[in-house]
Amino acid sequence: MTTPRTIVLTGASSGIGRKAAVALASGGATVAVVGRNPERTRAVADAVGGVAHVADFDRLDNVRRLADTLLDAHARIDVLANNAGGLVSRREVTADGFERTLQSNHLAPFLLTRLLLPRLIESGGRVVSTSSTANLLGHVRLDDLNWKKRAWVGGWRAYGTSKLLTNMFVSQLAARTSVAAFAFHPGFVSTGFGGDSASMRMVNLLTHGNYGISADAGAVPLIQLAGPTTIGVPSGTYFDQLKPFGRQAPQAKNVQLAEAVWERSSELVGLGSEI
Template sequence: MITGASSGIGRVAAMQLAERGWDVAVVGRNPGRTRDVAAAVSGTAFVADYNSLAEVRALATALLERYPRIDVLANNAGGLVGRRGRSVDGHEQTLQHNHLAPFLLTNLLLPRLVASDARVVNTASLANRGGTIRLDNLDGTGRAYLGGFPAYCNAKLATVLFTRELAKRSPVTAYSFHPGFVSTSFGHNSAFVRWGLSLLASRQISAEQGAQPLVQLASVDSLGAASGTYFDGLYPNGATARRAQDDNLAAQLWDTTARLVGLTDG
């Protein structure tokens, strides 16, 4: 299962994994593109907008009904919202798209993932190094938005922490990774991010190159790295923010997120 598979590295990964004989569930927000990719890989299309946690719940139900076994869940959907806004659930959108929604989907699928001895692969980013986590203000209320980049950094730090804690709390194997500075539509709606990416133009890579870590983490039997490891491209133990190694913060973030998405009371 690959979320965010209608374009970019998710689309490329879906194509490559299908070529290796995998049955791919193609999850995307855009109905036309999602169905086109699913048809191209002889997979099944699932349409869901991460701006609504109700749609995430409906997606989980549809996936569980369709697949008695899940070998890999690739949480690749996300991205950056250039203007501050709230989801239909009242959360800052970049946080919901990159952290809250994947967290909810993974937990709703978790019993099936455990039964399948599955692997979870989460698309993070080197931007996690600029992130901060305030458990009492995950939405960043009152902070400068700056085209969404600080919110994106925070959300990707949350991705790394979520992956580490998932590896501790469950028997599934979990990894997160930075795909590289991929030349896609990422950040196109943020002038601040477009400016920043222009400075990195010489380091940008293709979607085909950026998809390599996702494909490897999903398909290679033995990666030589402990569950919970963050990869920088194809290499384990990439550089992270100092707090990405904080086990107490990871546990607290898990509990806080579970409350925010309605998995626990409070």
């Protein structure tokens, strides 16, 4: 009897995460459903026959507790899908002292991945991270990861930078470990994304909610990359929806900077840089 694949899916309580959880579970996988909202997370877990794990990525102690729980619960982890995160319209600082976009979109998934990495390596596992074409708006400054020295501009450049950091993290996972690691842009998906953003509210108003692609369509790359099939491109590849080698900001190809980002991110979450 084949052992079901175990997939840890963050941001699974709504949007493309919820769609992917349902599809992956229907394909026979055991899905650990991770979300911030307790009611929605438990509802999705119930629907897919999985276990709900409630965690707030604005708190790194939640991430550490989540990792401990997952390691206790699963002898193997075949896929970690880092799908949680979002856009915030005003600059805010978390309880850990980091700008919220940096923490929820980069530092929290960085920490979770690092803590689960030994189990992923043992399992011959894969890491899949939700990125965005907004990475083209990003610019990494190691002296200003917390976005204190630059204009906020509705949070879009900070968001784009966090997705650029996602791509750089994936490239470093590919370079430093044996896990297969991929990032992808799901498309411009019509969900609750950026609900507190004035620009997103305007888009919603002007289009009467009829903008972008559906959550079902946006979930397709996540389902494919987290599924059992061989990807067929090098680890570290960034996909624009289902197309490999999507457009990235020039800094994404700066290996020296990506290495420095790894070192700095490890320091910020209290880990050594070595695997």
